[in-house]
Amino acid sequence: xxxxxxxxxxxxxxxxxxxxxxxxxxxxxxxxxxxxxxxxxxxxxxxxxxxxxxxxxxxxxxxxxxxxxxxxxxxxxxxxxxxxxxxxxxxxxxxxxxxxxxxxxxxxxxxxxxxxxxxxxxxxxxxxxxxxxxxxxxxxxxxxxxxxxxxxxxxxxxxxxxxxxxxxxxxxxxxxxxxxxxxxxxxxxxxxxxxxxxxxxxxxxxxxxxxxxxxxxxxxxxxxxxxxxxxxxxxxxxxxxxxxxxxxxxxxxxxxxxxxxx
Ligand SMILES: [Fe+2]
Ligand SMILES: [Fe+2]
Numbered sequence: 630x631x632x633x634x635x636x637x638x639x640x641x642x643x644x645x646x647x648x649x650x651x652x653x654x655x656x657x658x659x660x661x662x663x664x665x666x667x668x669x670x671x672x673x674x675x676x677x678x679x680x681x682x683x684x685x686x687x688x689x690x691x692x693x694x695x696x697x698x699x700x701x702x703x704x705x706x707x708x709x710x711x712x713x714x715x716x717x718x719x720x721x722x723x724x725x726x727x728x729x730x731x732x733x734x735x736x737x738x739x740x741x742x743x744x745x746x747x748x749x750x751x752x753x754x755x756x757x758x759x760x761x762x763x764x765x766x767x768x769x770x771x772x773x774x775x776x777x778x779x780x781x782x783x784x785x786x787x788x789x790x791x792x793x794x795x796x797x798x799x800x801x802x803x804x805x806x807x808x809x810x811x812x813x814x815x816x817x818x819x820x821x822x823x824x825x826x827x828x829x830x831x832x833x834x835x836x837x838x839x840x841x842x843x844x845x846x847x848x849x850x851x852x853x854x855x856x857x858x859x860x861x862x863x864x865x866x867x868x869x870x871x872x873x874x875x876x877x878x879x880x881x882x883x884x885x886x887x888x889x890x891x
Contacts, residue, residue, distance in 0.1 A: 630872050630873065630874060630875060630881065631662050631663060631734050631737065631739060631741070631776060631872075631873045631875060632659070632660050632661050632662045632663070632870060632871070632872055632873075633661065633662065633663045633664075633665065633741075633776075633778060633801075633802065633870070633871050633873060634655070634656065634659060634661035634663070634664045634665070634868060634869075634870050634886070635664075635665045635666070635778070635780070635802070635804050635828055635868045635869050635870075635871070636648065636664070636665070636666035636667065636690075636828065636831050636866065636867070636868035636886075637667060637806055637809065637811065637827065637828030637829040637830045637831060637867050637868050638667045638668075638669060638670045638696075638806055638807065638809050638828075638830050638831070638832070638839070639666060639667065639668055639670060639671040639685070639830075639831040639832065640670045640671075640674055640809070640830050640831065640832030640833070640838070640839030640840070640859060641670065641671070641672075641673060641674040641832060641839060641859030641860075641861075642673075642859065642861075643832055643833055643859065643860070643861035643864045644670070644671065644830065644831040644832035644833075644839060644864060644866075645671050645672075645681055645684065645685070645831075647831060647832075647864045647865075647866055647890055648666065648685065648688060648690075648831050648866060649684050649685065649687070649688040650688075650890075651866065651888070651890055652664065652688040652689045652690070653688065653689055655866065655888060656689055659870050659886070661870060662734050662735075662736060662737075663691050663692075663732065663734055663741060664689055664690050664691050664692075665690070665691060665692045665693075665694060665743060665778065665780065666685060666690045666692075666693060666694070666831070666868075667693075667694045667695060667696065667780060667782070667806040667828070668681065668682065668685055668690075668693040668694070668695055668714060669694075669695040669696040669697070669698040669699055669782070669806075669807075670698060670809075670830075670832075670839065671685065672701075672702065673859065674839065674840060674857060674858075674859040675698045675701050676698050676699065676700070676701025676702045677693070677695065677698075677699070677701075677702065677705065677714060678702050678704065678705065679702075679704060679705055679708060682705065682708055682713055682714050686713070691732050692715065692730050692732055692743045693713070693714045693715065694714075694715045694728075694743065694745040694780040694782070694806070695714055695715060695716055695717070695745065695782070696717060696745075696747055696782030696806060696807050697717075697747060697752060697753060697782065697807070699714070699716045699717075700716075706725050706726075709725050709726035710725050710726050712726065712727065712730055714726075715727065715728050715729070715730055715743065715745040716728055716745065717745050717746050717747030717755065717758075717782055718744060718745055718746055718758075718761050718762075718765050719746055719747060719755045719756040719757065719758045719760075719761035720747075720755055720756065721756065728744060728745040728746060728761075728765065729742065729743065729744050729745075729765050729768065729769060730742070730743045731743075731769065731772055731773075731774060737875055739775050739776065739875055740772070740773045740774050740775060740776075741774060741775070741776045741777070741778065742766075742769030742770075742772070742774030742776070742777040742778070743777075743778055743779075743780070744762065744765050744766065744769065744777060744778070744779045744780070744800070745779075745780045745782065746758040746761060746762055746765075746779060746780070746781050746782065746783075746792075747781075747782045747783065748781065748782065748783025748784055748785060748788045748789070748807070749783075749788070750783070750784060750785035750787075750788045751784040751785055752783065752784055758781070758783075758792065759792065759795055762779065762792070762795070762796060766796070766799055766800060775875060775876075775878055776801045776873050776875075776878050777799070777800040777801055777802075777878070778800065778801055778802040778803075778804070779792070779796060779800050779802065779803045779804070780804055780805075780806055781803060781804070781805050781806070782805075782806045782807045783805060783807055784807060784808060786812075786826055789803075789805040789826050789827075790824075790826060793818060793822065793824040794818065796822060797818040797819065797820040797821070797822040797824075798818075798820030798821060798822060799822070800822055800878075801821075801822065801823065801871075801873045801878045801879065801880050802822065802823045802824070802869075802871055802873070802880060802883070803822055803823075803824050804823075804824070804825050804827075804828050804869060805825065805826045805827045805828065806827065806828055807827075808826075808827045808838075809827070809829065809830040809832075809838040809839055810827055810829060810830070810838070811827055811828060811829025811830075811867045811885060811887065812825060812826040812827045812829075813885070814826050815869060815883045815884065815885055816883070817880050817881075817882075817883060821877065821878070821879030821880055822879075822880060823869075823871045823873075823880030823882075823883035824883070825869055825883065825885070828867060828868045828869060829865070829867030829868065829885075829887065830865070830867055831864075831865070831866045831867060831868075832859070832860070832864060832865070833859070833860035833861055833862045833863060833864055833865075834862070834863040834864070834865045834889070835860070835862035835863045836860035836862055837857075837860075839859065839860060840857035840858060840859055840860055841857070841858045841859075841860045842860075844856065844857050844858060845857070863889065864889070864890060865887055865888065865889050866886070866887070866888045866890070867885075867886060867887050867888075868885075868886045869883055869884060869885055869886060870883075870884050870886050871883040871884075
């Protein structure tokens with residue numbers, strides 16, 4: 630059995646510091662073998678820089694996934710190209726990097742495939758994520774992945790739920806990111822795929838998606854654009870921990886994680 634910890638979008642310095650400081654003890658306490666975290670908001674609340682990638686890896690994150698904000702800092706394109714951070718797989722063939730990774734779990738030697746996809750509803754145009762998933766999963770299986778986990782970075786709940794049903798039995802986990810609010814719908818679908826609509830966020834709990842509420846309120850009151858400021862009010866680390874059977878790849882258990890270090 631492999632225990633996989635998946636963390637929701639890490640928002641700004643408060644979220645990043647909480648993860649880098651506490652991840653080693655959380656890993657030990659939960660008995661996690663593999664840690665996958667979404668880093669698309671890790672630097673300044675939008676995007677991720679080189680130092681944040683390196684710090685998260687050093688703290689024990691085995692694979693960093695991302696989403697629509699991954700293109701904010703062009704300095705990391707070499708790291709994207711080297712697969713040190715994943716970008717959603719369903720961008721055009723000309724986009725640097727890829728949304729798939731194969732990582733080896735040390736204890737069992739088992740190969741775990743990670744697939745990062747982006748939704749198309751209420752988001753910027755990308756290629757079809759379902760078609761992209763089918764091709765990527767075939768590729769990961771051909772490379773020997775026994776377990777495959779999917780971070781579906783999407784806005785619409787229905788698109789995420791539909792992806793879970795579309796991939797059930799094909800992958801071990803389908804988890805949603807991007808909406809930054811943890812949903813209470815974790816479940817194991819009938820064919821053995823663990824699912825949750827959104828992992829939540831690693832960042833301020835008393836906030837709007839990890840940002841100070843005032844700028845959001847100002848924007849809603851006036852219709853003007855305000856730049857969001859990262860909040861540090863009551864930082865939580867949120868995600869899921871799942872047990873996956875080595876042989877069948879079936880999800881045996883999926884539980885929400887919400888840890889406060891205040
Ligand atoms: Fe995000
Ligand atoms: Fe996003």
